[in-house]
Amino acid sequence: MANLKQLEGGRAAFAYKCALQGKDLGKDYKSHVKNIPMMIKTNGLGAAFAFMKSKEKEKTYKLLYKQTHDWLKENLALGKTFSKNDDLVKVLIELDSSSYRAVTIEVLALFNWLKRFSDGLIEKENK
Secondary structure, eight states, rough: OOHHHHHHHHHHHHHHHHHHHHHTHHHHHHHHHHHHHHHHHHHOHHHHHHHHHTTTHHHHHHHHHHHHHHHHHEEEEOOTOTTTTTOHHHHHHTOOOHHHHHHHHHHHHHHHHHHHHHHHOHHHOOO
């Protein structure tokens, strides 16, 4: 139980830092944070992040891609799956189905926290 609380607390703390980084991008960041979970549920994690990678010229997609990659790289125990320089899309398409489901759940949990914090932080700025 302590590990679950630690993971949730760590996820929340990481998401708060990410939302602070995204605050400068304003409503665009907030909108993307809300839309990406639906994109994942509709198209799958790999397709959603392949789309985000194709949009890397947009600062918001680039930042969210990097933030997700950083979280998974540092906090998800998938053995040798994540090495320091691996690209997120490359790692995702090489996962077995059980690992893919676990990563999908983890990413959705991270975006749940990102949504909460971006709602609060970005709305306050615009009032």
